[in-house]
Amino acid sequence: MIWNQFALQILNGLGVAAILVIATSGLAIIFGVAGVINMAHGTFIMVGAYTAAVVNKLGGDMFMAMPLAFVVVALLGLAVERGVIRWIYDRPLETLLATWGVAIILEVAARLIFGPLGLKVDWPDLLDGNIKLFARPPHYPYYRVFHIVLAAAIMGLTFYLLYKTNFGLKVRAVRRNRAISGCMGVDTAKIDMLIFMYGSGLAGVAGAVLAPIKAATFDMGFTYAVSSYMVIVLGGVGNLLGIPVGAFLIGEGETLLAFRYNTVIGQLLVFVAIVIAIRVFPRGIFGYHERR
Amino acid sequence: MLRVSGIDTYYGTSHILHEVSIEVDAGEMVSVLGRNGAGKTTLLRSITGERLPRLGRIEFDGKTISKLASHLRTRRGISYVPQGRQIISDLTVSENLELALLGVGKSRRIPDVVYEYFPALRSLTGRKGGVLSGGQQQQLAIARALVQEPRLLLMDEPTEGLQPSVVAEIQEIIKRIGSEHNCAILLVEQRLDVVRDVARRFAILDTGHIVATGPIGELSDDVVRKHLQV
Ligand SMILES: Nc1ncnc2c1ncn2[C@@H]1O[C@H](COP(=O)(O)OP(=O)(O)O)[C@@H](O)[C@H]1O
Ligand SMILES: [Mg+2]
Numbered sequence: 137m138i139w140n141q142f143a144l145q146i147l148n149g150l151g152v153a154a155i156l157v158i159a160t161s162g163l164a165i166i167f168g169v170a171g172v173i174n175m176a177h178g179t180f181i182m183v184g185a186y187t188a189a190v191v192n193k194l195g196g197d198m199f200m201a202m203p204l205a206f207v208v209v210a211l212l213g214l215a216v217e218r219g220v221i222r223w224i225y226d227r228p229l230e231t232l233l234a235t236w237g238v239a240i241i242l243e244v245a246a247r248l249i250f251g252p253l254g255l256k257v258d259w260p261d262l263l264d265g266n267i268k269l270f271a272r273p274p275h276y277p278y279y280r281v282f283h284i285v286l287a288a289a290i291m292g293l294t295f296y297l298l299y300k301t302n303f304g305l306k307v308r309a310v311r312r313n314r315a316i317s318g319c320m321g322v323d324t325a326k327i328d329m330l331i332f333m334y335g336s337g338l339a340g341v342a343g344a345v346l347a348p349i350k351a352a353t354f355d356m357g358f359t360y361a362v363s364s365y366m367v368i369v370l371g372g373v374g375n376l377l378g379i380p381v382g383a384f385l386i387g388e389g390e391t392l393l394a395f396r397y398n399t400v401i402g403q404l405l406v407f408v409a410i411v412i413a414i415r416v417f418p419r420g421i422f423g424y425h426e427r428r
Numbered sequence: 429m430l431r432v433s434g435i436d437t438y439y440g441t442s443h444i445l446h447e448v449s450i451e452v453d454a455g456e457m458v459s460v461l462g463r464n465g466a467g468k469t470t471l472l473r474s475i476t477g478e479r480l481p482r483l484g485r486i487e488f489d490g491k492t493i494s495k496l497a498s499h500l501r502t503r504r505g506i507s508y509v510p511q512g513r514q515i516i517s518d519l520t521v522s523e524n525l526e527l528a529l530l531g532v533g534k535s536r537r538i539p540d541v542v543y544e545y546f547p548a549l550r551s552l553t554g555r556k557g558g559v560l561s562g563g564q565q566q567q568l569a570i571a572r573a574l575v576q577e578p579r580l581l582l583m584d585e586p587t588e589g590l591q592p593s594v595v596a597e598i599q600e601i602i603k604r605i606g607s608e609h610n611c612a613i614l615l616v617e618q619r620l621d622v623v624r625d626v627a628r629r630f631a632i633l634d635t636g637h638i639v640a641t642g643p644i645g646e647l648s649d650d651v652v653r654k655h656l657q658v
Contacts, residue, residue: 319498321503
């Protein structure tokens with residue numbers, strides 16, 4: 137019995153880690169390739185969530201909202217990159233301030249358009265129900281399985297893009313040495329732009345998928361953004377593995393400690409553990425490169 | 429084919445190149461000499477577009493390219509072998525070559541010419557660029573430019589830091605590229621023997637000014653003593 141409980145907590149931790157991967161991957165790829173910390177990442181997730189809420193109102197479900205949220209937020213990312221970021225790529229503090237400004241504008245806009253209360257998003261019928269892992273409840277919910285599959289799919293797709301396509305070869309080159317890649321004929325500005333769109337689109341998908349957990353609210357981005365920054369700080373973006381490894385450690389840590397003590401203590405201990413980990417891995421477990 | 433007319437290039441507020449002019453005709457080999465810090469690399473970077481000159485004009489095939497982005501200059505036929513090779517260290521040898529091919533809109537298939545020029549690279553294709561020896565990296569850097577079939581090749585100190593036997597190899601390669609590919613070469617090189625062997629004309633940069641130019645025969649000991657010796 138106690139072992140069943142423990143196994144379930146491990147699996148729940150995996151589900152939390154999956155949510156962290158979903159929420160973080162867009163932020164991480166933009167930081168890893170273009171060297172920009174997008175302070176508007178959380179609000180990009182929020183825009184994806186409202187996209188899902190609107191789709192839901194119109195009679196569609198979350199699965200339909202996912203591709204739409206990708207497109208909507210990718211276009212939002214395109215506008216932000218072309219309109220603001222591209223002029224200040226090599227000034228990190230200004231990109232922080234500018235994307236923070238974008239975040240404030242989006243939050244105010246969402247509040248004006250959709251009001252201060254959240255919009256509920258229904259779970260798709262397909263994700264109702266549980267897998268009966270053990271003879272007796274509690275069982276493992278389908279939506280957690282879905283999160284784990286989606287997290288794996290996002291990592292797989294990103295791996296495929298980076299390592300199996302012409303685009304990915306250019307991305308890896310630009311990440312290492314922008315100037316020389318340009319001299320090799322690579323349109324580095326276009327690579328930055330496309331990566332910004334891809335990362336933003338992933339934030340949109342995250343929003344669409346996370347909306348049903350609570351609701352789409354104008355301020356929902358903040359929590360996810362904070363966890364995303366923690367995942368990146370712990371895992372690093374020098375390697376694609378940084379995100380799943382960071383997310384796994386945080387997700388399992390929080391879940392197991394919450395099981396042993398309570399949620400607040402769990403989050404506190406994980407936070408302390410991350411602070412200690414930064415002393416050992418100042419650039420995260422897998423490191424990162426400065427933009428150059 | 430290439431005409432650089434009176435360019436001034438800066439790094440921030442430091443004024444590096446002062447009204448520098450130089451020309452390279454189609455298929456011609458021109459060498460730029462100068463002490464360390466004279467501005468040779470800055471001149472090449474101005475031509476590749478890595479640094480934009482504040483004044484002056486750069487023309488290629490009669491069209492102004494001074495404000496053009498780097499990658500567009502490459503696609504017009506200017507390839508670059510940078511100082512210190514600048515191989516992308518965590519890409520493999522193949523990937524470095526494929527990147528150069530993709531950059532000019534070719535397919536990823538590595539042409540045989542690479543292995544005709546550099547047989548040693550054939551067994552290294554799966555290695556990461558960063559683990560190659562200096563000589564191997566230099567071969568890769570030249571191969572990377574060669575697969576782009578440029579009409580103008582910019583080379584920045586391709587023999588720097590190499591053993592004498594490897595220097596001789598690179599020297600032969602440079603001559604071969606010039607003759608077999610009808611490719612103009614603007615060669616920055618510190619070794620006078622190499623320059624005298626391969627170049628048809630020379631230009632000397634001294635603290636950002638062109639102080640002497642002429643056919644290679646006029647590269648006298650006097651000029652060398654005045655502008656090149658430290
Ligand atoms: N990135 C840079 N930032 C500031 N100054 C630079 C930079 N690169 C080169 N310089 C300066 O420009 C001058 C010319 O450098 P460079 O063109 O590399 O000379 P060379 O190739 O002839 O040795 C030197 O004084 C050097 O210190
Ligand atoms: Mg130099």
